[in-house]
Amino acid sequence: MQDKKTFRDILSGIWYFISCTAIVCLILIALGVLVQVVDKDILNLDRLKLHDWLAYGFVGFFIMFLIPNQRSNTKWLMSFMHEFIHMVFAILFFRKVKGFHVDRRECYVAYDSGHFGYTLITLAPYFFPLLCLILLPWRYTTGETAFLNIIDILLGFTYAFHVCCWVTQTRLSQTDIINPGVVRSLLIITFFQIAVFCLLFMTPTSGVLNALDRVFVEYPLNTIEFYRVGIQHLLALI
Numbered sequence: 399m400q401d402k403k404t405f406r407d408i409l410s411g412i413w414y415f416i417s418c419t420a421i422v423c424l425i426l427i428a429l430g431v432l433v434q435v436v437d438k439d440i441l442n443l444d445r446l447k448l449h450d451w452l453a454y455g456f457v458g459f460f461i462m463f464l465i466p467n468q469r470s471n472t473k474w475l476m477s478f479m480h481e482f483i484h485m486v487f488a489i490l491f492f493r494k495v496k497g498f499h500v501d502r503r504e505c506y507v508a509y510d511s512g513h514f515g516y517t518l519i520t521l522a523p524y525f526f527p528l529l530c531l532i533l534l535p536w537r538y539t540t541g542e543t544a545f546l547n548i549i550d551i552l553l554g555f556t557y558a559f560h561v562c563c564w565v566t567q568t569r570l571s572q573t574d575i576i577n578p579g580v581v582r583s584l585l586i587i588t589f590f591q592i593a594v595f596c597l598l599f600m601t602p603t604s605g606v607l608n609a610l611d612r613v614f615v616e617y618p619l620n621t622i623e624f625y626r627v628g629i630q631h632l633l634a635l636i
Contacts (some may be wrong), residue, residue, distance in 0.1 A: 405601045421585040425592070426621075430438075431613055432592055435617070445601075452557075452602055454551055455554025457558075458554070458555055458558075459556075470560070472503065474500070475559075479559075480563065482528070487519040487526075487603070491518070493519070495508070520578055523563070524567065526594075529556035530556045553601065597613045
């Protein structure tokens with residue numbers, strides 16, 4: 399029995415190392431995407447101005463957060479969304495939800511146990527801005543400039559809410575972070591945070607479909623090619 403446990407621990411350690419290595423590779427690609435987003439949308443002042451409405455919404459959230467009653471309500475909503483996103487991902491991975499409870503003293507969602515999808519269910523609230531992402535289909539189907547500006551304000555507002563949740567809820571002592579492995583958890587969160595930022599930041603200037611294509615197809619391929627050429631040059635020098 400002890401030998402079986404030791405063998406299982408060894409396999410678990412190998413898988414942990416492989417998964418962390420794979421995620422590090424994804425982060426390197428995501429950083430390459432981020433560099434291209436900065437070059438295209440931030441260093442280009444004409445395109446940067448197109449993010450004004452996004453910035454208004456982002457700043458507006460923190461102004462609202464200064465109001466005492468709204469701060470209290472927002473903290474409750476942050477707890478609610480944390481558990482709600484757990485529940486959404488549990489449903490996506492075909493878990494049976496057994497309970498959902500949020501108040502100022504206790505928050506939890508109960509669902510069937512299992513290994514399939516466990517890590518993403520556990521970590522989703524720390525990287526998945528649900529309120530932001532549900533606005534993207536609305537933006538895609540809207541043609542009126544005035545409505546687009548309103549949606550961009552809401553995107554900025556809800557992204558600020560997500561950032562606030564992420565900063566206040568991500569703690570190394572959190573069981574959500576500890577159970578999948580602290581290093582792996584932080585790597586997964588980092589990768590998705592970079593990807594989500596790039597997607598949302600490119601949306602006002604490129605549109606939803608172009609932003610999706612650039613963040614998840616064009617720019618990653620450019621980054622992989624950049625690394626490939628760089629590695630070839632390094633090997634040639636050896």
